[in-house]
Amino acid sequence: MQSIAELLGLLPGYSSIPETYRALIPVVVSCVVIFACMALAVLFAVWLERKVSAHIQDRLGPMYVGGWHGWAQTLADAVKLLLKEDIVPASADKLLFKVAPFVVFLGAFAAFVVIPFGASSFVADLNIGLLYVFAVGSLSVIGIIMAGWASNNKYSLYGGMRAAAQIISYEIPSAIAIMTVVIPVGSLSLVEIVNAQQGGIQNWFIFRYPPLVFLGFIIYFIASLAEVNRTPFDIPEAESELVAGYHTEYSGMRFAFFFLAEYANMFLVASVATALFLGGWTWFVPESVVPQFIPGPVLFFGKVLALVFVQMWLRWSLPRLRVDQLMYLSWKVLLPASLALVLGVGWVTVYW
Amino acid sequence: MAFGFASVLLFFVIGLIFLAITLFLSRLIQYKGKPGVDKYIPYECGEIPEGSAWVRFNIRFYVLALIFIIFDVEILFLLPWAVVFKKLGSFAFIEGLIFIAILAVGLAYVWKRGDLDWVKAGDLEAMKE
Numbered sequence: 205m206q207s208i209a210e211l212l213g214l215l216p217g218y219s220s221i222p223e224t225y226r227a228l229i230p231v232v233v234s235c236v237v238i239f240a241c242m243a244l245a246v247l248f249a250v251w252l253e254r255k256v257s258a259h260i261q262d263r264l265g266p267m268y269v270g271g272w273h274g275w276a277q278t279l280a281d282a283v284k285l286l287l288k289e290d291i292v293p294a295s296a297d298k299l300l301f302k303v304a305p306f307v308v309f310l311g312a313f314a315a316f317v318v319i320p321f322g323a324s325s326f327v328a329d330l331n332i333g334l335l336y337v338f339a340v341g342s343l344s345v346i347g348i349i350m351a352g353w354a355s356n357n358k359y360s361l362y363g364g365m366r367a368a369a370q371i372i373s374y375e376i377p378s379a380i381a382i383m384t385v386v387i388p389v390g391s392l393s394l395v396e397i398v399n400a401q402q403g404g405i406q407n408w409f410i411f412r413y414p415p416l417v418f419l420g421f422i423i424y425f426i427a428s429l430a431e432v433n434r435t436p437f438d439i440p441e442a443e444s445e446l447v448a449g450y451h452t453e454y455s456g457m458r459f460a461f462f463f464l465a466e467y468a469n470m471f472l473v474a475s476v477a478t479a480l481f482l483g484g485w486t487w488f489v490p491e492s493v494v495p496q497f498i499p500g501p502v503l504f505f506g507k508v509l510a511l512v513f514v515q516m517w518l519r520w521s522l523p524r525l526r527v528d529q530l531m532y533l534s535w536k537v538l539l540p541a542s543l544a545l546v547l548g549v550g551w552v553t554v555y556w
Numbered sequence: 557m558a559f560g561f562a563s564v565l566l567f568f569v570i571g572l573i574f575l576a577i578t579l580f581l582s583r584l585i586q587y588k589g590k591p592g593v594d595k596y597i598p599y600e601c602g603e604i605p606e607g608s609a610w611v612r613f614n615i616r617f618y619v620l621a622l623i624f625i626i627f628d629v630e631i632l633f634l635l636p637w638a639v640v641f642k643k644l645g646s647f648a649f650i651e652g653l654i655f656i657a658i659l660a661v662g663l664a665y666v667w668k669r670g671d672l673d674w675v676k677a678g679d680l681e682a683m684k685e
């Protein structure tokens with residue numbers, strides 16, 4: 205953000221703006237920049253998912269729109285969705301029906317405020333950053349229940365309730381798993397957590413106290429898959445039984461908001477995992493051996509993309525779980541395991 | 557720090573503006589089909605929906621939400637504990653051990669009662685009869 209302020213300082217007439225407003229401008233600019241970057245990243249991820257799924261299933265995927273490997277396919281889809289008619293069912297709860305996409309979308313995007321993309325490229329460094337990510341991330345549950353209930357459609361209701369049950373079940377193991385990182389750092393600020401991992405790959409938290417924090421990473425990753433409703437945990441949208449789950453009744457741009465939010469959530473959980481366990485923007489080897497020649501944000505995005513790719517890979521490799529298996533995994537495997545892990549990390553921190 | 561939260565608020569506002577503009581733009585250029593009664597009926601694979609969808613649903617969800625609230629509060633208490641853990645040392649470890657042990661007893665109780673199973677063993681037998 206400092207660099208944005210410096211860049212803006214070069215503009216003619218910038219210094220004549222009153223001090224109080226001048227402090228706000230870098231924030232607005234960085235918000236818009238992150239918004240635009242995330243929108244682009246989501247468009248890219250949709251295209252990537254279609255290509256990855258196609259190649260895993262021995263198909264080609266989109267090949268025509270835009271020329272090279274159908275790179276403009278999602279742009280064309282976005283334009284198509286923009287042109288589609290916006291249908292609100294006559295029997296729906298109209299106010300909730302219209303508010304729900306906003307809640308889901310904002311819940312997914314607002315969490316990016318505290319994600320540190322680089323040493324100085326973040327919008328805000330809150331001292332309760334991680335808590336904020338979890339709080340805002342769970343906003344999407346409310347939006348999903350609103351959408352499922354307001355549609356007045358049985359499929360939507362089932363999808364919404366299932367999604368809510370699943371997201372709240374898996375929020376607990378994932379929140380406990382991140383404590384394996386919070387305990388050694390002693391801070392909830394994401395910037396401080398990344399700073400504690402500087403100095404090469406051996407300082408990343410995934411390799412701290414082997415294999416305790418690594419197991420924490422695995423638990424977080426599994427739980428985060430469920431939180432963003434990805435296969436193998438996509439029973440809220442199980443196409444074979446629920447049509448499309450909570451967004452069955454949505455069309456046009458409102459549907460697009462749900463879709464964008466889903467992919468933004470993928471990036472969000474991957475970003476949090478990168479910042480917590482994979483060293484964020486930090487370089488693989490100590491600076492004294494090989495200086496960092498890739499800028500921090502690019503490195504961060506590379507790690508995030510690698511995790512997103514693993515999410516896609518899992519989606520197209522594993523079958524969907526049943527509801528009872530889902531509950532079993534969350535409450536009887538991940539929750540006791542994560543509690544034991546937290547105590548284990550505590551033991552190692554104090555007595556070793 | 558207050559400034560940090562101001563930027564969070566700004567981010568929300570910018571997000572809202574972005575969504576509102578997109579919806580407005582879509583309304584300007586979207587295709588508006590002929591109005592009809594059928595079009596505004598909830599989709600149920602082509603059947604005419606029988607009754608409203610606002611019905612009673614499985615009690616499981618309620619039980620699950622109750623368990624969730626207990627453990628969510630536990631997380632809220634554990635987060636500050638994790639932050640000051642290093643400063644307090646073995647005192648914090650023993651305190652955390654007791655706290656988690658109490659919750660583990662609760663988890664064991666819920667587990668034993670079968671509230672963590674989607675279909676309770678008793679319900680299954682009742683269904684067979």
